Amino acid sequence: MDEQYQAYINRVVGMTRTDHYQNQWGLIQSSPKFRPDSTGTWEANPFPGYTVVTPPGPEDRANPRFYGALADLQQQLADLLPSPFGLSLPPSSFHLTLADLIWDSAFQQAVHHDSSYEAKLHGYIQETFNQQAPTVSQGEPILLQVLGLMVMTRAIGVCLAPHTEADYDRLVGVRRSVYQNPGLFALGIQQQYHFTAHITLGYFGQLPETVDAIALSGALEDLNQGFLDACPEFTVDRIELRKFENMTLYRREPTWPTLSF
Template sequence: MRATLPETFQSQVQYIQPSPKFEQQPDGTIQPAAFPGYTVITPPWADDSQNGAVYTHLHQYQQQILDKLEPNLLIPVPAESFHFTLADLIWASAFDHAQEDPAFEERLNDCVAESFLKSEASVQGEKPIYWQIIGLFLRTRALGVCLVPREQDSYDRVIQLRRTLYQNSDLIALGVEQQYNFTAHITLGYFSEATNGADGDRLSKALIELNNQWLESDEMHDVGLYRAELRKFDDMTRYYREPDWATLEF
């Protein structure tokens, strides 16, 4: 996958920017900025009893990244929030507009539940869905790991769920944008203001060395997808739901 090639890190480090999803306070501390929205994800690690081993490994890897990079360059997300994003739904200005409707959340949940029900026949199966972590994933404002499906069936079932959600006309009417580009990833942290003075050569070298851990490992690190849930977030550190919100078992 091109995202994990050394030349990709070398070319992309020059474009990294501080993420607006975290803000430096007057006392110097970094706090998450308000960034509310709704998404369909697997249960975060705090609520996931199936992926403990791989998330423990990711947490250790996250700490290695922090130790390797220049101090305060990366703002780590809480490990208990680690998750696999299946379909982002609504955020930013679209979220603000949606809040003008007091019944929006209930309508959104009903629409997602409808899509879950409609997709059951094509996304549920006897075989588990596994996506394998293959390397580090550098984005303009964030750092994570990217994943690929272990087999075609795992890919097809995720894509079918996304298609059912994004083609739901009632969801579109609520402001959900259709998104057909999909790069499976788990975010580990966001870049801080310190990126403005970062040494690009040093950073790309560190990222290549960190990425080599995945390339040189003989061990498979799979994330199992067992359940899809509608979740809400107020910022990039916590994803929560009400007990009666829509869920789908794979």
């Protein structure tokens, strides 16, 4: 399902252009992953599952400068899209997802019907990582550059791209091996989206009655120009199996599978 490198670059570059922003503002929706509590404060809904990601936020020792710059960008974005329209994620949750696995009702039903489901998932991810390690661990860590802000249907973040086709192929190769593992497929884990390297900064909450698509798109373009000039590169030197209960916290135990680049 994932494209060749040049097709990927063409697609994601297009997602960071002003005309694309203008179209996207008309398509945004409130995210079901958040809800207002009795006081009107928006909080994360339960949304449990598993994913393969880079170490989140401060746990990612390869990217402290990058995440510092990203937190500054997020604050500027929060000024542009104040709560409850824009719901900022805690910087401790920032991460790049390599492969979504299973989540929400599908995950809840799976563990309800099979008490060993999580242990099986861990084992098959470890198997996949072991198979990939001889290939991906021989090179240097993978460098990605930020292309700009990215407006999704229910969220907003920054879009990234590997510098080289070889690095893109290394990432997509690991991703493909996850989805092609027959054990994981038997657990109901299937690829549902094209790979789009991004880091989510926030979700959409209560949408305003009207959105000035032209003004917001121009403001995003201004944020891009200021951020991209000084933004460090993002380094992928490790991916991990993580479990989440909602979109603000991704945890792991020391023995859970990891793969180094």
